[in-house]
Amino acid sequence: MDLVTIIGSLAALCSTTSFAPQAWRIVKTRDTSAISSRMYMITVVGFALWLVYGVMKTEWPLIATNSICLALSAFILVMKLLPQRKKEEVASTLDPTSEGQAH
Template identity: 70%
Template sequence: MDAAHLIGGLATLASTTSFLPQAWKVIRTRDTQAISTRMYSVTVVGFALWLTYGWLLGQWPLILTNSICLALSAFILVMKLLPRHRKEAVAAALDPTG
């Protein structure tokens, strides 16, 4: 494996896993008060655009990475925007022990 592929793989791993702690915290605590709606809105749009760019180029690394990042960041944004009772229901379905 050459250096470019190694760096790309590490970047993919870092990018896709960076949203997992926040998503899991939202599920466990049901607390989204400190999350910036504007920041996550811009992030979701950015990942949607990167995904589209990758799709137009037919670049599967871009498509896969940005699909995962889009799904996780959109989940966090949706949980931020949901009313409390819906947020509770979603979190309970994803973590029945919580």
């Protein structure tokens, strides 16, 4: 594996895993008060555009990485925008053992 591929793979790994802890924390705590809606709207649009770019260029590393990032950041944005009752329903479906408490 050449250096460019290693750097690209590490960048993809960092990008795709960076949103997972935040998404899981929201599921566990149901708290999105510290999340910026505006920032996540811009992030979601950015990942959507990167995904379209990857599709247009048929670059599978861009498609895969940005699909995962788009899904996770869109989930966080949706959870931020949902009313608390719906947020509880989604979180309970994803983690039925959690009752909205930080662990």
